[in-house]
Amino acid sequence: MMLTLVSLCAKEVVSDHSSSPGWLKWVPRELYRPLLEAAFASCRPLAVGELVQRWPERTLRVGGRRKRGQTAPNRLSIQALLLAVVRGLSDQRCSLQILDLCGLQGDEGGMGDPMGGWSLTVALCTMVVQARAGAQRSQRKEGEWERKRFSALERDRDVKRERGQRKGEQELNGDETSTDREKTGSSGPVGEEELIKGVRRRMETEKKRETTVTGSGGGKIESEEKDAASDVLVHVRADLFVNARSWERVRAALSTSGPLKLQCRYLRVEEISVSSIRTLLDLLPRRGLLGIDVRYSSLGVAGLAELLPQLSTFPALNSLRLHYCNLDFRRDHLGQEEALRDLSQGLAHLQELQRLSLTALRLPGQLRVLLSSLPQPLDILELPYLSLSPADLAYLSCSHHASTLQQLDLSENRLDENTLPSIRRLLSQASGNLQHLSLSGCGLTDGLLGLLLPSLGGCWALKSLALALNPLSMTGLMDLVRMAVRMPSLRQLLYPNPLEDYQPGLPDLPSSAQLLDWPLDEATDINTTSSQLNRVLMDSGRSDLFLTCDLLNYDKDLVD
Template sequence: MVLPLVNLCAKEVVSDHSSSPGWLGCVPRELYRPLLEAAFTNCRPLAVGELVQRWPERTLRVGGRKRQGQSPPNRLCVQALLLAVVRGLSDKRCALQVLDLCGLQCEEGGVGDPMGGWSLTVALCTMVVQARAGAQRALRREGERERKRVLAMERERDVVKRERGGGEKRGFEEEEGEGGGLLVESVRREKKETSGCLREDKQVKGVRRRMEMERRKASAAVAGLAGGKVGEGEADSEADSEVVVCVRADLFVNARSWERVRAALGTADPLKLLCRYVRVEELSVSSIGSLLDLLPRHVLLGVDIRYSCLGVAGLALLLPQLSMFPMLSSLRLHYCNLDIRRDMAGQEGAMKDLSQGLGKLSQLRRLSLTALRLPGHLCMLLSSFSQPLEVLELPYLSLTHADLSYLSCSPHASSLQQLDLSENRLDESALPSVRRLLSQASSCLMQLSLSGCGLTDSLLAAMLPSLSCCRGLKSLGLALNPLSLAGLLDLVRTAVRMPSLRQLLYPNPLEDYQPGLPPMPSSAQLLDWPLDELVEVHEATSLQLDRVVMESGRSDLFLTCDLLNYNKDLVEQ
């Protein structure tokens, strides 16, 4: 890939930090973006900090969807960015008002020392809390300066009063000595009445003056901290302080970061934290409810709850709060202990409450339920939605034939763009429902995962015609299915005839495993059973698959059996 000339020049400019004082003062605002990208790409945290501190535009977006092969920003660069945002609050050259960090986080321990979701959340919340503390310190300092100025003015006024009072007294004594007694007495009475009125006027003016000073003191402190970003109309507000920069981000909250996140979300100035997607792990129902109360209503798009012991009743309590977010389009529940197979009193009533609560999420388009073990209840869960879902993920859900039959005939079938039925056992009795489901979704389905579903050669052969009709399918996952090499070759021959398909996650054929594997192994057995140690065996399989792909001329189709590193989201929509 040939980089544009401006990117090459930006790389050279940010590489030498000693030269930054020379070019920072004269670089045009149009070059700030390529310079910042070069600083991130080449890991130049000092350059990142200097550019962000004087950012010339109102909006700065860092993160978002990355191109394939593009590495995320280094941890040091992200930390330098956050520190520079706080410093920019008092820098008049900085025009930043919106910082968008959505999609910046990545998995912990990635290549190049990136910042993971939990670390980024803690760093963001620390930045917001520290900015608030700095604003309060600046406000106190400004108040102290104003108080000293008022005291100095009062002392000066008292000196003037004393000087004027002494002169007037000497003048009246001279008039009395010259025999003007009656006239002097009348003047004294008039002066006394007049001075009483003046004192009353001064008291009224004093109250007004103090109110005006308090208002100016608050607005001046925030205006000084913002470096002149707050306009005069906003500065006259009666609020103690105002938001200078809105920070949009995705948050990762667990028991260790909960207190820090709560403190940051409760802070509204000078940095306001706005959450787009929130991922919650190992929190109680009450803590999750408290977190939802702190999140802005019109910003949140998705909620991901993992490893939290909710139960059906607990989730039913949270759904009314989730319905208060009008833009919520994604709900994910992973390993949240919603098992209702046990005979427990009140479970059916809780399921009805759960169904009604889901129905109130009018904008929901993505629903992911992982390992919740809700056999036979799919109709109750999905029939309450007023609008069809576009993404449905149901791995490890112990789906029954009735569940699959309902799904194939439901309004959701013809709208599904992504479907995950992994680790739900499929047999011959379920095959008609699965084929009908694929037929209904053939015009819109783009991602499909049937990994670990127990698909044998015969079952897959019966399903391949329905799969080939999915003309928009881009990603197909079939790992951990007990296929022979002949069945795998049939799968690849079908895949190369699907022009839209870009990724295929195929299973290792049974011939590649060491001897002793059961005749009908489960997905767990295929995952744990060792592969044959002979390299020639795997090379022979790869050569046969590559030959099928080469003969078809499909250089754009990516085949892999690496389940751990497979990422279906890398396919461009």
């Protein structure tokens, strides 16, 4: 990655923290961004904190999609950023009003000690709660100051009243001059006026505090929301990752009114009940949520049907992902037909849905019921481990979604001679828009792949193709690569290890699980396969095409 002169200078400036008092007060606002990026890249949390605490702009965005080779900010830098946001609430040099951390989270345990989604969510919620506690302490100090001022006014009034009484006695005795009488007369009303102002200020402070404390009650919702909004100094946008361990903390942060307001773009939940998910959704702002990802939660068909009406209240929701949620449809179970009908009706109300991901939901033969109810065609459809039937694939190839798909994942759905015509028709319909395709673990042999290659080659917009864990020989693999180099838009190919690279003993048609677990033959030089494939690339002049068999580190998003 080429560094600009500004980036190089910023990196040098933030490298020495002892010099920060000298340059920080003179740096123009235009250089805050490159300095902050340099502080993140160089892992300088102290510099991150000082820059964020004085942030001169209204908005600060940290995160988003990173370029190849660019790592996420490390844990210490993110913690310094969050602490600086809280300190900046009382720093008049800070102009921050919107903190956007969407896409900031990295992979837990990755290179450089990044902060994962769960850790970042917990840290954000802690920051929101602590900011609220700090605001309450400030309010208590302000209230204590008002009480002291009120007591001082009362004492002053008593003193003046006592002096007035003494002077009145002197008047009766004829010892007071006219000048003294004028002074006495003017001092009394002034003390009363100041006392009334102090009482009014104290009453207003108490009323505002009571409104803030009771803001979560049932009555007068509109006025309470306006009062809560007026107290917000910084809106924090982020992607939240919630599970059973962090649910209470997230709920407390979302229901807290204070100087920091937490908003969610994408919500990922794991291993929590339908009722807990509904509680979280009730606490989220309606216009901020773009997607929800539910994993390892026993929703069931009935639970998901219960959840969908609430999801339809989020007008911008465009992504719904359900992974291992125990959606098992069986006709012999009482009430399943009705629950599936409710599920279809619920999906029909998701007006903006563009992405639907269903993993291991065991709904064979029901794809038409689910997808036909969607009001608009999908851009992204992921159906791995779904045990799709020939009828499902036949419907998909003729559906209104086929021509608009940009990403399609049919991994771990067994393909054979009966389903191959539907797949070819589907690829023909999607050829103009399809950019990412995964057919990993679909049981594609040399013969099936040979019949499919013309349709794959016709997908002229395809950028990434995943065909891992398919039982291909070296001959079939070479045919695949020769086809790939003739696709000008293709940038990544995830290919399977050829059968010749495995130890003896594999069955004639091994499954994807067997290919994943079966050891490779140590006597075979794995680099030989890679060398042969790279030779095809060199002969075709395709240095821009990346070939890999590393299933665990494959990332299709790197080509965008």
